[in-house]
Amino acid sequence: MRSTAEARRVTVLNAAVSVFARAGFHATPVTAVAAAAGISEAYVFRLFSGKLGLFVAAAGACFDRIAAAIEAGAERATGGSPEEVLDAMGGAYAELIADRDLLLFQVQAQAVTDIPEIAEAVRAGYRQVATFVQSRAGASDAQVQQFFAYGQLCHLIVTAGLEQVPEPWARALTSGIRHP
Amino acid sequence: MRSTAEARRVTVLNAAVSVFARAGFHATPVTAVAAAAGISEAYVFRLFSGKLGLFVAAAGACFDRIAAAIEAGAERATGGSPEEVLDAMGGAYAELIADRDLLLFQVQAQAVTDIPEIAEAVRAGYRQVATFVQSRAGASDAQVQQFFAYGQLCHLIVTAGLEQVPEPWARALTSGIRHP
DNA sequence: GAAGTGTGTGAGTGCACACTTACAAACTAG
DNA sequence: CTAGTTTGTAAGTGTGCACTCACACACTTC
Numbered sequence: 001m002r003s004t005a006e007a008r009r010v011t012v013l014n015a016a017v018s019v020f021a022r023a024g025f026h027a028t029p030v031t032a033v034a035a036a037a038g039i040s041e042a043y044v045f046r047l048f049s050g051k052l053g054l055f056v057a058a059a060g061a062c063f064d065r066i067a068a069a070i071e072a073g074a075e076r077a078t079g080g081s082p083e084e085v086l087d088a089m090g091g092a093y094a095e096l097i098a099d100r101d102l103l104l105f106q107v108q109a110q111a112v113t114d115i116p117e118i119a120e121a122v123r124a125g126y127r128q129v130a131t132f133v134q135s136r137a138g139a140s141d142a143q144v145q146q147f148f149a150y151g152q153l154c155h156l157i158v159t160a161g162l163e164q165v166p167e168p169w170a171r172a173l174t175s176g177i178r179h180p
Numbered sequence: 181m182r183s184t185a186e187a188r189r190v191t192v193l194n195a196a197v198s199v200f201a202r203a204g205f206h207a208t209p210v211t212a213v214a215a216a217a218g219i220s221e222a223y224v225f226r227l228f229s230g231k232l233g234l235f236v237a238a239a240g241a242c243f244d245r246i247a248a249a250i251e252a253g254a255e256r257a258t259g260g261s262p263e264e265v266l267d268a269m270g271g272a273y274a275e276l277i278a279d280r281d282l283l284l285f286q287v288q289a290q291a292v293t294d295i296p297e298i299a300e301a302v303r304a305g306y307r308q309v310a311t312f313v314q315s316r317a318g319a320s321d322a323q324v325q326q327f328f329a330y331g332q333l334c335h336l337i338v339t340a341g342l343e344q345v346p347e348p349w350a351r352a353l354t355s356g357i358r359h360p
Numbered sequence: 361g362a363a364g365t366g367t368g369t370g371a372g373t374g375c376a377c378a379c380t381t382a383c384a385a386a387c388t389a390g
Numbered sequence: 391c392t393a394g395t396t397t398g399t400a401a402g403t404g405t406g407c408a409c410t411c412a413c414a415c416a417c418t419t420c
Contacts, residue, residue: 003367003368004366004367005366005367008367008368022294023206023292023294024204024206024291024292025207026204026206026207027205027206027292029406029407029408030407030408030409031407031408039368039369040368040369040370041369041407041408041409042368042369042370042371042409042410042411043367043368043369045408045409045410046367046368050408050409051407051408051409107290107291108291110287110291110335110336110339110340111204111287111288111290111291111339112203112204112207113339113340113341114202114203119339119340119341122339122340123340123341123342123345126336126340126342126349126353127347127349127350130349130350130352130353131348131349134348134349134352141351141352141355142355142356144349144352144353145333145352145353145355145356146329148333148336148353149326149329149330149332149333150329152329152332152333152335152336153325153328153329153332155290155332156290156306156328156332159290159291159293159299159302160290160293160299160302160303160306161293161299161303162303162306165303167307168311168314169306169307169310169311169314169324170307170310171321172310172314172321172324172325173306173310173324173325173328175321175322175325176322176325183397183398184396184397185396185397188397188398209376209377209378210377210378210379211377211378219398219399220398220399220400221377221378221379221399222379222380222381222398222399222400222401223397223398223399225378225379225380226397226398230378230379231377231378231379
């Protein structure tokens, strides 16, 4: 027994988030995930119920990591006001997505929500994050909405590579956005 | 000669925007676009340089339609202040994307920006729209940024189907958003 | 040490799909 | 009418990939 199945699953999920993030669900063969995890394709199919099951599980892992980072960020808030807590959460999120895997995975997941299981996983992920943000920061609906609107703007900035574009319109969209 | 090639190209592009919007670039076979346009797959390959060329052309058509709608909306602004013009543009956009094809196509395009030609098409599209918004509304960088941030939030709301979710976190994210 | 259980893989199988080719029909030019 | 051009297709071809199966090795239990 080289390893337990449960430990393998964790390894595979980390690899899956990374690999699916780059090319998306349909363009990523399961062999690519298997190779990144260092095991055979056949064993990935034994550990998960299929490519879809693997992707849905990876989505869960992705949102878990985001929620954990935002939670840790909130702990570091200098004050207790909603604005300060939201700002600390935003900073933690900006740090987390510096490597882009988690951000790109979200974009990929949103793009395949025509598959009901994935749509449900996306909803569950945002439910987890949004309810935490709202309750922990004690923020108003409008503040929570703004928090997520600018988060989604980050998705556009990163996918379109706007931080590399020196033109005025791109500077307008990226100005003041932390990190990416 | 049943039709000119140029007229066929327009038909095919409209079909392509619709069909790619649903399942995305990789999951959409060219036969599906051909069927929606009412011609054979082989002829689609003669009209466009390949599946990628077709998608890039469809992206151009998509952003052209968005820019035209926003421009028309701006003409209907009740006043001349940046806020009023932006509001009219937002209203026009909300109307335009009621059928969801243009919105979902943007999401799909952003998801395949790892393909350089598509990334460039997405940048070109947002350049077209953002420069127009900024110059026509005479808005500040921050106002333009906010305009696009809430536009991107619409993408999340629609892809995740949040308008169907009765829970408080979903209401917070969708409150005040026009239409979708 | 035999039997059972959990971990792991190589070698398929079948199908979907991007793209090509050979060919046909409509139209145009002279 | 004929020769040439444009619009259009049916029928392939080759490849990549999701998923399976038979089999092997490690470890435990009695």
